[in-house]
Amino acid sequence: MIAEQISVDSAIATADDSQLVQVMLMLDGGHQCEIALMPDAPLLGELFQALTTEPENSESKLFQIPIEEGNGALYFPGASLVAIATDPAVSLAIPEEPKPIETREDIEPDDPVLQLEWQLNTYHKLAKLSPDYGKVERIPHVSGPEFLERFYIRNKPVIFTDLMENWKALSLWSPQYFKEKYGHVTVGAQFNRESNQQYEWCRDKHQKMVLFGEFVDQVLQGGETNDYYIGAYNGNFSREGFTGLLDDIELFPEYLTDTKDANNTSFWFGPGGAITPLHFDPLNTFLCQVYGRKRVRLIAPTQKHLLGTYGHYFSNIDLENPNFERYPQLKKLDIIELIIGPGDVLFLPVGWWHQVRSLEVSISISLLNLAFENTFNF
Numbered sequence: 001m002i003a004e005q006i007s008v009d010s011a012i013a014t015a016d017d018s019q020l021v022q023v024m025l026m027l028d029g030g031h032q033c034e035i036a037l038m039p040d041a042p043l044l045g046e047l048f049q050a051l052t053t054e055p056e057n058s059e060s061k062l063f064q065i066p067i068e069e070g071n072g073a074l075y076f077p078g079a080s081l082v083a084i085a086t087d088p089a090v091s092l093a094i095p096e097e098p099k100p101i102e103t104r105e106d107i108e109p110d111d112p113v114l115q116l117e118w119q120l121n122t123y124h125k126l127a128k129l130s131p132d133y134g135k136v137e138r139i140p141h142v143s144g145p146e147f148l149e150r151f152y153i154r155n156k157p158v159i160f161t162d163l164m165e166n167w168k169a170l171s172l173w174s175p176q177y178f179k180e181k182y183g184h185v186t187v188g189a190q191f192n193r194e195s196n197q198q199y200e201w202c203r204d205k206h207q208k209m210v211l212f213g214e215f216v217d218q219v220l221q222g223g224e225t226n227d228y229y230i231g232a233y234n235g236n237f238s239r240e241g242f243t244g245l246l247d248d249i250e251l252f253p254e255y256l257t258d259t260k261d262a263n264n265t266s267f268w269f270g271p272g273g274a275i276t277p278l279h280f281d282p283l284n285t286f287l288c289q290v291y292g293r294k295r296v297r298l299i300a301p302t303q304k305h306l307l308g309t310y311g312h313y314f315s316n317i318d319l320e321n322p323n324f325e326r327y328p329q330l331k332k333l334d335i336i337e338l339i340i341g342p343g344d345v346l347f348l349p350v351g352w353w354h355q356v357r358s359l360e361v362s363i364s365i366s367l368l369n370l371a372f373e374n375t376f377n378f
Contacts, residue, residue, distance in 0.1 A: 019038060019039075020036040020037065020038065021036065021037055021038070021039050021044070021086050021087070021088065021090055022034060022035075022036055022086065022087040023035050023036070023037050023044065023047070023084065023085075023086050024084070024085040024086070024087075025047070025065070025081065025084060026081075026082045026083040026084070026085070027076055027080045027081060027082060028080050028082050029080075031074075031076075033065050033067065033074050035065060035066075039090050044090065046061065046063075047063070047078075047081065047084060048084065049078075050063075050078030050079075050081050051078075051081050051083070051084055053078070061077065061078040062075060062076070062077050062078075063075065063076055063077070063078065063081075113305075116305065117305045120301075120302045120303070120304065120305055121302075123302045124300065124302035124303060124334075127300065127302065128334075134334060134336055135336075136157050136158060136159055136298070136336060136338055136346075137158050137159065138158075138159045138161055138344075139158065139159070139160065139161065140160065140161055140162045141160050141162055141163050141252070141254075143254060144254030144255060144371070147254065147255060148372060151347055151349070152284065152347075152349070152370075152372055155301070155349040155350065155351065155352070156349060157298060157336075157346065157347055157348060157349055157352060158346075158347045159338070159340065159344050159345065159346050159347075160344075160345040160347070161343065161344060161345075162343075163252050163286075163288075163345045164249075164250075164288060164290075164343050164344075164345060165343070166250050167248065167249050167250055167290075168247075168248040168249075169245075169248040169249050169290050169365075170290060170342060170343060172248055173245075173248065173290050173291055173363050174291060174363075175216045175219060175220055175361060176216075178212060178213075178216050178269070179212070179213045179216040179217070181244075182212050182213075182241070182242060182244075182245070183211065183212055183213025183214075183216065184211065184212070184213065184241070185211070185212045185239065185240075185241040185242050186209050186210070186211060186212070186239070187209070187210060187211075187212045187215065187230065187234065187236045187239060187242065188207055188208070188209055188210075188230070188234035188235060188236060188239075189207075189208060189209075189210055189215055189228060189229065189230045189234060190203060190206040190207060190208075190228060190229050190230070190231060190234070191206055191208050191227065191228045192206055192227060192228075193206055193226055193227050193228065193229065194225070194226055194227045197318075198314070199277075200231075200276070200277050200279070200314060201314050203231075203233050207234070212242075215228075215230065215269075219269070219270060219271045219361055220361070222271055223271065223272075223273075224271060224272040224273035225271055225273050225274070226273050226274050226275045228270065228271075228274075229268075229269075229270035229271075229274040230267060230268065230269045230270055231266075231268055231270075231276065232266035232267075232268065232366060233266075234267070236267045237262040237265050237266075237267055238262045238263065243262060245267070246260050246262065246265065249288075249365065251367075251369075252286070252345075252367075254371075255286070255370060255371060256286075256367060256369050256370060256371055257369045257370075257371055259369070261369050264367070264368040264369040265365060265366070265367055265368070265369075266365060266366040266368070267364075267365055268362070268363065268364040268365065268366070269362070269363050269364075270358060270361075270362060271358065271361055272292075272358050272359055272360040272361060272362070273357070273358065274357070274358040274362070275320065275355070275356065275357050275358075276354075276355065276356040276357075277314060277315070277318065277355060278297075278299075278307070278314070278315040278317050278318070278319055278353055278354070278355040279313045279314045279315065279353065279354070279355075280301070280304075280313055280350075280351050280352060280353045280354070281313070281348065281350065281351075281352075282312075282313065282350065282351075282376050282377050283350050283368060283370075283374045283375065283376055283377075284347070284348065284349055284350045284370050284372075284374050285347075285348045285366050285367065285368050285370075286345050286346070286347055286348070286366065286367040286370075287340070287345070287346040287348055287356075287364060287366050288344075288345050288364060288365050288366070288367065289340045289341055289342055289343070289344045289345075289346075289362075289363075289364050290342060290363040290364060290365065291342060291361070291362060291363035292341075292342070292358060292359065292360045292361050292362035292363060293339055293340065293341045293342075293358075293359045293360060293362065294339070294340050294356050294357065294358055294359060294362055294364065295337065295338075295339055295356070295357045295359055296337070296338050296339075296340060296346060296354055296355075296356050297319050297335050297336070297337050297354065297355045297356075298335070298336040298337075298338070298352055298353070298354050299333060299334070299335055299336070299352070299353035299354070300334070300336075300352065300353075301351035301352060301353070303332075303333060303334065303353075304351075304353070306329045306330065306332060306333055307353060308327070315353065317330065318355075319335065319355045320355070320357065339359070350374075350376050351376075
């Protein structure tokens with residue numbers, strides 16, 4: 001026990017008797033001591049604090065009370081105080097002892113969202129120090145190990161310019177070719193998309209089955225629109241009579257598994273003006289442009305906290321018409337904009353946000369069967 005001596009010589013009241021409080025201290029062993037104090041005397045608060053504090057929870061204080069008109073003194077530890085009586089009654093605000101923290105689990109954690117935002121902002125600032133920040137390379141293909149090291153592991157997008165050189169699709173695929181050879185096949189497509197801003201998230205409500213030839217006519221005759229589109233979720237490569245299109249493509253042996261898989265290959269076809277809204281994918285993909293051109297807007301994962309998210313993967317933000325009044329944080333966004341055309345293969349790393357617009361009638365496929373670890377679902 002560590003004792004702190006509390007001297008009361010200066011606390012003994014010398015004011016007019018009408019202002020004093022008579023304080024009777026009752027100690028263990030039956031001892032008593034009476035003193036007169038001002039009602040706001042700090043000592044009175046110390047005495048009440050000692051009376052209400054458990055001995056094992058605080059260091060004991062040693063009180064020194066003058067007696068016999070100041071010729072003697074009574075010393076006692078705060079733990080010996082049994083009761084206090086005052087005349088008249090006083091009301092004191094006794095400060096509560098803070099709850100002791102016994103384990104790390106008792107500590108209230110910091111806001112994890114703020115911590116994550118700080119980390120993302122930090123990584124983004126560091127990335128901007130690179131002279132290549134905001135640039136997407138356009139290069140011929142590299143070896144599998146080099147691709148893995150330079151782009152895949154580093155989560156860095158890149159456009160390869162020669163991976164599709166031996167694809168029959170580059171010379172064959174067109175709206176006319178589709179109508180002539182596959183016009184009789186029933187395919188899934190989305191319609192009435194412009195009636196619902198969340199058409200991609202609510203895609204089942206917009207899904208219809210249609211003869212491919214009829215859809216081709218609609219695309220060629222309807223002009224620029226986002227009202228109808230064949231996109232990734234329609235599963236058309238798995239439909240009877242449509243799988244022959246897979247014979248017109250070749251896999252990238254150093255980047256992909258060695259088997260064509262309809263479930264890991266997506267087909268995109270639609271008019272100029274068709275939009276894939278802002279989202280990210282929970283895996284790495286190759287976007288292969290066969291016909292027409294697309295504009296791709298990319299946003300790094302380090303800016304995720306600036307984008308409202310719904311359905312895990314989609315954003316409420318429309319980069320075609322950004323609402324800066326409602327979303328002022330968009331002014332902080334760094335957006336990479338690029339154009340891909342026939343023969344271009346864009347590597348889209350996992351977690352990168354992207355919004356895609358067809359600049360004209362467009363045909364694309366996405367390949368998901370990468371040869372490296374590609375499972376990042378949450």
